[in-house]
Amino acid sequence: MHAAVVRSFSAPPRYGTFPAPVASGDREVLVDVLAAGLHPRVRSAANGSHYTSDGTLPMVPGVDAVGRTPSGELLYFVADDGASGTMAEQAVVDRRRAVTLPPGTDPAAVAAAMNPGMSSWIALRRRVAFRPGGSVLVLGATGNAGQLAVQIAKHLGAARVVGAGRDPDRLDLLKTLGADDVVRLGTDEPDALARAAADVDVVIDYLWGRPAEQAMRALMTARADRAKALSWVQIGAVAGGDITLPSALLRAGNLTVLGSGQGSVTAAGIVAELPSLAAEITAGTFAVDAVPMPLAQVERAWSVPTAPGQRIVLTP
Template sequence: MMFAAIVRSFDCAPKYELVDTPEPSESSEVLVDVLAAGLHNRVRSQANGSHYTSSDKLPLIPGIDGVGRLPNGQLAYFVAPDTSLGTFAEKAVIDLRRSVPLPEGVDPVLIAAAMNPAMSSWVALHRRVDFQPGQKVLVLGATGNSGQMAVQIAKLLGASQVIGAGRDQNRLNSLSALGADVIVSLAGDPEAAAKRLGEAASEVDIVIDYLWGKPAELAMLPLLTQRSDRSRKLTWIQIGSVAGPTAAVPSAALRSANFQLVGSGQGSVSTAGYVAEFPALIDAISAGKLQVNSVSFPLSQVEEVWNAPAGMGERVVFIPSVETERAL
């Protein structure tokens, strides 16, 4: 038996319960001791049934990635298989093909906190577009955890200008320290915000979009119509849908400019493609090239922490046991 966070209703926070320990069933699987697992937005949508990969199957153990100790003692970062047995547990069955070993001395909490929010923009810029150093990037939804990472990653990979756009003014103000050259407030009237975006970001080469919905819909034409050369390609990478699952794409956007709309996420990038990017991203995080504000809690506090408001920019990481927390 082991302790785990269990979701029994999509309307309630997970509860800390004693459950059967899972067992490997394939030759590529092993049982690991989970040292740290992050509470990402993706985990919350998994636990409330709203993610596009979610099924209606309950109960489930949430958690989509983590740092674990392999049977041979090696630490590894891993992404959980798409099952109801996630990483918010003392032990988890992992597929070794979806894991990479960690360098000695790496902080498991730091890796668990940073990998998921960093992965979306890192993989998008490496796998979904032909990003070149010197290009300009707009991060739409830059005040979220993934958006803050995207600002840093775009700059790290050589963007000549990074524009961060979001609603939370306090978080917007913090983006300059992360590498943003320009910030744009999306607060207030949506059409006025779209106009501000068009004025500030019409010359970008790439949009990394975590919002979608009305903000994306309204911003497309202002960005495109004010470009000095509409034949120069603008690639819009759709990653998140915080502002809504749908957006009406104006037909003029596709006809009057060299406008490319792509998505990046599970399915558009293979599992092997994600895993291939893990080592370089882990190196960047462990070398301190990406800032992350992590805060850890024992997994036994999952219900309490789940319902508590997060601090600004904090990335919550759960530690499966008090003993493991002390060891770290």
């Protein structure tokens, strides 16, 4: 079959041939892939930097996709651990890691939104005891996942959502997506963060590194009630993989730092959330801007610039 093939971690995938996967067992089915999202998670696997990478080459990247079964059923699925990736003409689906999509669903929209949307959806539904009426700060809200996190937090009942990021144009966009306030990182923080988000209940953090250090200090210092719980959910590390965490912040306030990702949530827990999020995406609840590109142009897709909110989707 044709696929995007990674033969070196120092170069983008190239369009080529790769052995077609074979379904085995009653729970597996071979599907024709219709759309696979080019997510940051996919990029990190393709360059060998993701923490789950085992260094095996060649490989087909892609962690999820929308595909059609031989009987015509439309599925969104998450690739099984250790299985060949989804950026190919065909993929094997474990029915336990898939959800049926209704007729008329836009495969590109689902492929674009499910992976980035799952990061905050899982965090707020599985990792913290978030309740309607709570408040959320999205750190790194100007990225694709961050923009969806703003919308998802509102959808799940947040009374107040603050978005923080660097890009002023994308910050303006957040206001149309439900953000009650925005803070531009690198210019008007940490004081602005303290004013806007000192008493939030949850931080969804896609940045880590220096921005997280500064934000954590600002919020914990400015909280009116330091005994009020603050759950800091670490999801991405765009700004760096490490931070310096002063012990005083943990002693002087009710701060809980935890992660959300592969390993901190079971595969069964992730799969259990697929139907509800897929239903909201297919219903048009969230703004999704998919940019379909042919799989044959995968090298170009790896470097093509995108506008705020867009996500490239490869279509075999």
